[in-house]
Amino acid sequence: MGKLLRINMTNNTVTFEELPEKYRLLGGRALTSSVVADEVPPLCHPLGPNNKLVVAPGLLAGSIAPSSGRISVGGKSPLTGGIKESNAGGLPGQKLGKLGIRAVVVEGKPEKNKAYILKIDAAGAELIPADDFKNKGMYETNELLWERFGKVGILGIGPAGEMGLLNAGISCNDMENGPGRYAGRGGLGAVMGSKGLKAIVVDDTDAPGFKVANKELFDKGRKALADALKNHAVTGEALPTFGTAVLINIMNEAGGLPTRNFREGRFEGASKISGETINEWSKTRGGKVGHPCHPGCVIRCSNVVAHPDGSPHVAPLEYESDWALGANCGIDDLDKIAELNRICNDAGIDTIEAGCTLAVAMEGGLADFGDGDRAIELLNEVAMGSPLGRILGNGTEFTAKAFGVSRVPVVKGQSMPAYEPRAVKGIGVTYATSTMGADHTAGYTIAPEILAVGGELDPLDAAGKGDLARAFQATTMFIDSTGYCLFIAFAILDIPEGFQGMVDTMNAVLGTEWTADDVYAQGLEWLKRERMFNEAAGFTKEDDRIPEFMLEEKLPPHNTTWDVSEAVLDSVHDYSDTGDEGDEVAG
């Protein structure tokens, strides 16, 4: 059934346990969140000995199902104070899956200033002292680890995680050993740092390989899903050609691209930083589009952005990073955005939070909007550990407090991603009510609201958005547990055979008889566990709110404010009813 690997950092012990029966059907986010809910005291300090870092590959990671190699990392978030799952691609998920390891639980806390590498392979696991890796950036860390251990999967932290900064993420290496596939959000890098763990390296040499109970059903399902992914115009054509940054222009046209710290919904420099430009550079400069983030991904939305001389600068440059470090800071120079992204990858911080932090810092007078050179200087302070760098490394809300800024685009302490709630109401409901803080991936209502995928809804209309956000959050919870990339949703929301293919592959591995309806039901069940943890950690419905300035300031070009009623927000996680929501819209 698979193993649970428990690492105690207080007394340096490494123990393999049989995965408990109650976790048999769980992987990825469902498993990390269940372990956190079961084992972590909700009121513990996130960087103290009682918090745990839980790593779990998605259920199908390591199998040959298409685009199924995602990994989840969980714990109590130092950024939000609530439960956290952060999801990434790259190599380690599939390697853990092939080793039959369903979860790694890191607990306790070592004596101060010790650093370790956890090495996992077919023979077992061991903690290796690694004081010589301290303060190293992630690019160098990955290079040294491959030199020493071969082509292993790596989960690692940069200096930001070692310093316990709230915006520290956990890097996963890609196929070229770049550190750019981040479980970035929510400060889990600081949790890993608090455990004294610089890196987890996973070697799948001689691994037993991924076990499938019903091969016939599995093959049928994976083929149906692969067909859907190849045939859908988004997953088969747009994403491999333009990457996720294809969204820059459409969000700009829709008036929902947050610009200059969420002051406006359109950025005059959008086309200069668009996916179209990245695509063009891949032809004129070098670099690459259609780059897979892990072996076996058929969508291949990742990219490599090149310097003017054609040498690689950063991989990937995603929509979110491009927006956060670009439009949201008023920066329209893609080379500078690429450099800011590279700095984030090396220091080990989340790009969304970093971009929102820089924008708030600009609002606070540390730089002018649009000043890319100054932004680079500021961001370089983080890895140096200067007092200013530590402020910035602690994220948007912390920086806003340090510099007296009141326009602070966060929910539960986590900064908003690249969709303006005043222009796209459903995603605002997700931001407000997600267990994760402001998180677009928790319930991507953008699909029907902006992209006409899985239906068509008016983004400016608040009606029905509570039910919408709940449905997306529950379904997302399920997909986040499978190991499948969330982007399969674009295809399977439109192609029922693909949806069934996903369900079939899960049934083939788990021996379940789930149907499409169970996807929602299971997802909702697991979501409740996260919600209960947050309630026990002190969150109330008053934490499910959009920042005050968005209720008062009109966002151009639509000149709309946030007008979704509190009753709608409160309905999303009101599991006592059957899904009817108060649809009334406030003033």
Next chain:
Amino acid sequence: MRDGPVNTSNAAVEVHLYGGFRGLAGSSSGVQDDAVVLMELHEGATVHDVFLRLGIDPREVSHVFVNAQYSSPQREVKGGDRLGIFPRNMAVLYRQYFDRKGPDDESAGWKSLANEGPEDEERGRGGGVQIELRLFASLRDKYPDMPGSGGQGLSMTLSEGTSVARLLDRLNIGLDVAKLVYINGRMKGKDYVIVDGDRVSIFPPIAGG
């Protein structure tokens, strides 16, 4: 399943004309007769060359068949081929339901649109509506020379009452390809009637995250 050549050498191309194009085959044929033109073409000639030879404005063509296959104007034509050319007012839904054979690079057509203005023949009537057009993602990639590509808004004049569907038709962008049409930041259906000052942005199916 093409018919055999009517009465000519193997080197000739047989062009069947329909609707308003029938007159190009000469005035003698009655409506019940086929309107056929035979012509010899140079090596590497395309459907577009046939248009030129017959003086057909590509913008007035709805669809073309080469040997019974729905084809793009860039498809190569050689001796013995049978072409069928249908005018715009006989447009049917082929372009929505069948893949066109042949290259789909329409840039030559776009150049002519840019130079002449899309609706110049209607401009004289006055009362036109000024719009700003933008094309994105693969539309830009596929038609690099087309007006509005690259996110630089192109000012155009349309006649009053032009719908999105009519504009797309004029631009030779299939209704299915133009999955997302935003007018002034709001998604609109293909039946939306464009008004003066509209910012028209057209996207193929896209998503990200």
